[in-house]
Amino acid sequence: MDVWEREKKAAFNGGVMRTSIATVFYFWDIEKVEETANTFGKVNHYDPRCQASVSIIVNLIGEFLRGECDCQKAINFARERRRKYIENNKEFYSDFDKFTNPQSLEQLELNKLIGYSYKPVGCAV
Numbered sequence: 001m002d003v004w005e006r007e008k009k010a011a012f013n014g015g016v017m018r019t020s021i022a023t024v025f026y027f028w029d030i031e032k033v034e035e036t037a038n039t040f041g042k043v044n045h046y047d048p049r050c051q052a053s054v055s056i057i058v059n060l061i062g063e064f065l066r067g068e069c070d071c072q073k074a075i076n077f078a079r080e081r082r083r084k085y086i087e088n089n090k091e092f093y094s095d096f097d098k099f100t101n102p103q104s105l106e107q108l109e110l111n112k113l114i115g116y117s118y119k120p121v122g123c124a125v
Helices: 002-007 014-019 022-026 030-042 048-065 071-086 090-100 118-124
Strands: none
Touching: 014 030, 014 048, 014 118, 022 030, 022 048, 030 048, 048 071, 048 090, 048 118, 071 090, 090 118
């Protein structure tokens, strides 16, 4: 936590990769899924951008596991919840919006900063 608060630069995608499995255990209760996934993620990915990314991914996975598959609903829900994670860091909003509303994969600049937390989110969306 101290490193992130000092630097405010890191936002790696490891949290997304390591926490998605948490959805399986409580997929019927998205609040519990999100809480569990972000608790896991904070261990080594405390950055609020990582937490926002985890929130979107577990919401999408939960939709599929519940058989609802309304991805747009899950994406909209997760975008609204971003405030829970990045509301105190408004400088992160533009990147969040850019990566959660991609018009194409090229817009995500996947060949640059490959470990950035919002990139797998943009691909999933």
